[in-house]
Amino acid sequence: xxxxxxxxxxxxxxxxxxxxxxxxxxxxxxxxxxxxxxxxxxxxxxxxxxxxxxxxxxxxxxxxxxxxxxxxxxxxxxxxxxxxxxxxxxxxxxxxxxxxxxxxxxxxxxxxxxxxxxxxxxxxxxxxxxxxxxxxxxxxxxxxxxxxxxxxxxxxxxxxxxxxxxxxxxxxxxxxxxxxxxxxxxxxxxxxxxxxxxxxxxxxxxxxxxxxxxxxxxxxxxxxxxxxxxxxxxxxxxxxxxxxxxxxxxxxxxxxxxxxxxxxxxxxxxxxxxxxxxxxxxxxxxxxxxxxxxxxxxxxxxxxxxxxxxxxxxxxxxxxxxxxxxxxxxxxxxxxxxxxxxxxxxxxxxxxxxxxxxxxxxxxxxxxxxxxxxxxxxxxxxxxxxxxxxxxxxxxxxxxxxxxxxxxxxxxxxxxxxxxxxxxxxxxxxxxxxxxxxxxxxxxxxxxxxxxxxxxxxxxxxxxxxxxxxxxxxxxxxxxxxxxxxxxxxxxxxxxxxxxxxxxxxxxxxxxxxxxxxxxxxxxxxxxxxxxxxxxxxxxxxxxxxxxxxxxx
Amino acid sequence: xxxxxxxxxxxxxxxxxxxxxxxxxxxxxxxxxxxxxxxxxxxxxxxxxxxxxxxxxxxxxxxxxxxxxxxxxxxxxxxxxxxxxxxxxxxxxxxxxxxxxxxxxxxxxxxxxxxxxxxxxxxxxxxxxxxxxxxxxxxxxxxxxxxxxxxxxxxxxxxxxxxxxxxxxxxxxxxxxxxxxxxxxxxxxxxxxxxxxxxxxxxxxxxxxxxxxxxxxxxxxxxxxxxxxxxxxxxxxxxxxxxxxxxxxxxxxxxxxxxxxxxxxxxxxxxxxxxxxxxxxxxxxxxxxxxxxxxxxxxxxxxxxxxxxxxxxxxxx
Numbered sequence: 001x002x003x004x005x006x007x008x009x010x011x012x013x014x015x016x017x018x019x020x021x022x023x024x025x026x027x028x029x030x031x032x033x034x035x036x037x038x039x040x041x042x043x044x045x046x047x048x049x050x051x052x053x054x055x056x057x058x059x060x061x062x063x064x065x066x067x068x069x070x071x072x073x074x075x076x077x078x079x080x081x082x083x084x085x086x087x088x089x090x091x092x093x094x095x096x097x098x099x100x101x102x103x104x105x106x107x108x109x110x111x112x113x114x115x116x117x118x119x120x121x122x123x124x125x126x127x128x129x130x131x132x133x134x135x136x137x138x139x140x141x142x143x144x145x146x147x148x149x150x151x152x153x154x155x156x157x158x159x160x161x162x163x164x165x166x167x168x169x170x171x172x173x174x175x176x177x178x179x180x181x182x183x184x185x186x187x188x189x190x191x192x193x194x195x196x197x198x199x200x201x202x203x204x205x206x207x208x209x210x211x212x213x214x215x216x217x218x219x220x221x222x223x224x225x226x227x228x229x230x231x232x233x234x235x236x237x238x239x240x241x242x243x244x245x246x247x248x249x250x251x252x253x254x255x256x257x258x259x260x261x262x263x264x265x266x267x268x269x270x271x272x273x274x275x276x277x278x279x280x281x282x283x284x285x286x287x288x289x290x291x292x293x294x295x296x297x298x299x300x301x302x303x304x305x306x307x308x309x310x311x312x313x314x315x316x317x318x319x320x321x322x323x324x325x326x327x328x329x330x331x332x333x334x335x336x337x338x339x340x341x342x343x344x345x346x347x348x349x350x351x352x353x354x355x356x357x358x359x360x361x362x363x364x365x366x367x368x369x370x371x372x373x374x375x376x377x378x379x380x381x382x383x384x385x386x387x388x389x390x391x392x393x394x395x396x397x398x399x400x401x402x403x404x405x406x407x408x409x410x411x412x413x414x415x416x417x418x419x420x421x422x423x424x425x426x427x428x429x430x431x432x433x434x435x436x437x438x439x440x441x442x443x444x445x446x447x448x449x450x451x452x453x454x455x456x457x458x459x460x461x462x463x464x465x466x467x468x469x470x471x472x473x474x475x476x477x478x479x480x481x482x483x484x485x486x487x488x489x490x491x492x493x494x495x496x497x498x499x500x501x502x503x504x505x506x507x508x509x510x511x512x513x514x515x516x517x518x519x520x521x522x523x524x525x526x527x528x529x530x531x532x533x534x535x536x537x538x539x540x541x542x543x544x545x546x547x548x549x550x551x552x553x
Numbered sequence: 554x555x556x557x558x559x560x561x562x563x564x565x566x567x568x569x570x571x572x573x574x575x576x577x578x579x580x581x582x583x584x585x586x587x588x589x590x591x592x593x594x595x596x597x598x599x600x601x602x603x604x605x606x607x608x609x610x611x612x613x614x615x616x617x618x619x620x621x622x623x624x625x626x627x628x629x630x631x632x633x634x635x636x637x638x639x640x641x642x643x644x645x646x647x648x649x650x651x652x653x654x655x656x657x658x659x660x661x662x663x664x665x666x667x668x669x670x671x672x673x674x675x676x677x678x679x680x681x682x683x684x685x686x687x688x689x690x691x692x693x694x695x696x697x698x699x700x701x702x703x704x705x706x707x708x709x710x711x712x713x714x715x716x717x718x719x720x721x722x723x724x725x726x727x728x729x730x731x732x733x734x735x736x737x738x739x740x741x742x743x744x745x746x747x748x749x750x751x752x753x754x755x756x757x758x759x760x761x762x763x764x765x766x767x768x769x770x771x772x773x774x775x776x777x778x779x780x781x782x783x784x785x786x787x788x789x790x791x792x793x794x795x796x797x798x799x800x801x802x803x804x805x806x807x808x809x810x811x812x813x814x815x816x817x818x819x820x821x822x823x824x825x826x827x828x829x830x831x832x833x834x835x836x837x838x839x840x841x842x843x844x845x846x847x848x849x850x851x852x853x854x855x856x857x858x859x860x861x862x863x864x865x866x867x868x869x870x
Contacts, residue, residue, distance in 0.1 A: 008610055008611060008612030008617030008618070009599075009600045009601070009602045009610060009611055009612050009648060010600075010612065011597045011598065011599055011600075011612075011638070012597065012598040012600065012651065012658050012661075012662070013596060013597050014596060014597070014658075014659070014662050015737050015738055015739055016566075016596035016695045016737060016739060017592075017694065017695050017735050017737050017739055017821065018596075018737075018823060019596060019737060019788075020782075020784060020788050020789065020790060024789065024790075024793065027790070027792055027793030027794075027795075028793045030793065031793055031795060082845065083842070083845060083847070084842075084845070091869075095869070170796075170797070170798070171792070171795050171796050171797050172783050172791070172792065172796035172797065172798050175791070175792035175793075175795050175796045176792075178792075179792070277615045285793070381777075381827070384828075385826060385827050385828060385867050386867070387866060387867075391828060391830070394777070394827065394828070394829075395830075396775075396776075396777045396829075398775060401775060401777070401799065458570075458846060459845060459846065459847070462570075462632070462635055462636065462844075462845060462846050463614075463845070464614040464615065464616075467616050539863075539864050540854065540863065540864050541864050541866050545582075545852075545866060545868055546866065546867070546868050546869060547868075547869055548581075548868070548870065549870055550574040550577050550578050550581045550848055550870035551574070551577050551581065552570055552573045552574055552577070553573065
């Protein structure tokens with residue numbers, strides 16, 4: 001029997017429910033692109049920390065990350081193709097690794113750690129929208145208050161309520177919001193990149209100096225003072241470059257993961273999979289989301305180096321990050337983060353122009369904020385349907401179709417974690433925990449994908465991807481293995497040596513308190529699972545029966 | 554018998570592997586009765602075209618296969634049937650003729666669906682005769698009317714519809730394969746007012762909610778058992794399939810709300826596996842992953858004496 005991919009005799013279809021004609025690649029791209037959000041996660045939490053590895057080069061680190069995340073994309077597209085309606089990591093892992101492991105990894109990665117993401121989202125709202133607006137309009141009292149612990153906590157509450165509201169809109173309503181946000185955000189990004197291309201560094205330096213004086217009362221020479229505060233040129237990455245010898249650039253990858261690891265976020269395929277073309281369509285949506293983002297980032301970084309100056313770009317970032325985490329008390333001559341769109345706004349020396357740019361860039365936040373609770377809601381529902389969580393947590397209000405209990409289970413712990421984040425500076429430095437716990441979940445899925453062709457032979461062989469092999473080895477096993485390798489590298493970097501009490505270590509999350517925080521989440525998940533297991537058993541329900549395969553013959 | 558255990562699946566759509574699992578599920582889960590709620594038949598035919606040189610060519614999941622031997626043909630046909638499609642062996646000329654003539658396709662569809670259903674009924678007979686497990690299979694909106702007779706005349710497999718409730722050891726199961734309109738204009742769908750009348754007519758056969766089970770193919774509107782991806786006019790997904798909306802039936806919802814049966818079993822929306830409480834009624838949709846050969850099901854234990862659902866579980870066998 002010879003097999004090739006391509007046109008052959010076509011199916012005859014009759015009129016029947018569910019026979020849809022696929023979906024637009026652009027839509028699939030859009031959700032992936034908004035998840036690997038260049039402006040929110042990229043600019044602040046990933047590209048703003050380059051100064052901590054002065055000998056590293058971001059471009060090769062980004063390229064290597066992109067290559068390995070590509071394997072993650074292939075892995076997830078493969079799993080979606082094998083089990084399309086499964087709803088993600090939880091069910092994939094349940095089928096391959098077992099219900100207990102799957103529950104613990106899924107609820108920690110897609111539910112519990114999202115509590116920590118609430119203040120992460122809030123921080124973005126604060127430093128990319130609220131504080132810049134307060135700054136350009138010289139609302140000094142507001143600017144100061146937003147920078148306080150109380151101010152941050154209130155922004156966390158606002159963010160949690162906003163995310164809850166977006167969930168209550170329903171995905172159909174939010175999808176429209178997201179699309180508008182995409183166009184507005186991209187338009188704004190194109191505009192500032194054009195300014196960065198055509199504008200001169202001297203012009204920016206002069207504008208920054210004068211705007212820092214006008215808005216914050218900074219002494220003349222704010223541009224140089226910003227670099228000096230960061231330790232001067234010798235303490236900062238020398239210049240943007242591209243060396244094939246990775247060296248310390250590898251150390252940047254665990255930071256970049258905070259931003260670049262999510263092209264599969266919310267990747268769910270509905271409907272009926274006809275074949276390999278669906279696998280390719282799902283994969284290409286995520287792939288474009290990932291690589292367009294990387295392309296945008298590369299162009300942006302080159303322009304940032306040209307327009308702001310590489311030293312200034314990194315110095316402004318380092319100053320603010322040091323201040324934000326409580327390592328220093330001086331944010332720099334500009335009292336806010338040197339958020340690139342705001343800096344481009346400074347170039348025009350006009351508050352209104354700056355405000356418009358900042359507001360348009362707010363679309364990147366709005367188009368992303370709705371994702372905060374959506375995935376958690378899905379996992380909570382799936383666990384309730386599997387009888388691990390009480391049935392009531394999947395209740396949906398009849399009038400508005402809002403998952404009330406699931407939202408409560410997200411909102412209340414989120415606010416508690418937000419309070420820790422706002423009022424305890426050390427807790428803020430555990431920021432990479434937010435990525436690590438999800439990376440562990442992805443790691444479990446990558447392992448499940450690697451062994452799927454052997455563990456669930458029938459399921460795999462019945463799928464469209466069973467024909468994709470490299471040297472006789474299933475493609476999904478190869479991509480799953482390489483994904484696990486990549487995630488394993490990052491986990492090693494983040495965690496090793498464990499229980500290191502030196503808080504100055506690069507990623508700051510292998511300290512005891514961070515490990516206790518994460519360990520507590522895994523313990524909580526395990527306890528919930530064990531209670532459910534024994535409680536359901538007393539009711540005559542065996543949880544292991546959920547994924548037991550019925551014999552065919 | 555203190556409890557009766559029901560194994561409920563729906564929307565198998567011709568998947569042979571799922572049907573085989575269904576027939577084994579009674580013994581596997583120690584169920585007293587196994588129920589296929591609706592949508593028995595497949596949606597697609599896969600032509601296996603014989604060329605002049607005697608070789609066969611076919612395409613499945615976008616992979617084109619050239620088949621030489623009878624063993625290869627049979628292996629391919631098994632793969633096709635496991636996904637819920639019907640393999641048909643045709644000559645080049647037949648294939649071309651079918652491509653140009655919708656009536657020929659309809660005629661062939663009717664043949665393969667009836668043949669397929671007959672084969673399934675025979676398999677049930679072979680597998681379960683004398684085993685003491687009741688097997689019920691009901692038609693729904695995607696099933697053409699011709700299979701009703703086939704099911705009605707089966708020896709082992711029982712069937713029911715809105716005019717023929719089924720007694721389940723003292724409980725009465727009322728079935729309704731008709732649904733509210735879909736974008737595909739399938740065999741058994743009608744506007745909500747007409748569907749409501751049909752439901753009311755079916756309910757004249759039952760009086761006691763505590764001994765009544767609904768097997769209504771369409772899920773209740775807005776129950777979270779009916780969330781499907783929103784579609785554009787041309788039947789492509791809106792927003793990459795991310796935009797979900799309730800598409801269930803308001804008539805079914807109203808009937809469940811007002812009658813309050815002990816249990817309400819649904820299907821139709823494959824993506825919307827779940828459980829919901831509507832008043833005192835437990836409503837379930839096990840969903841369907843028939844193409845992947847996964848038998849999604851609801852296992853429900855009913856306490857006969859207390860007339861209550863003792864427990865339930867949604868499984869993926």
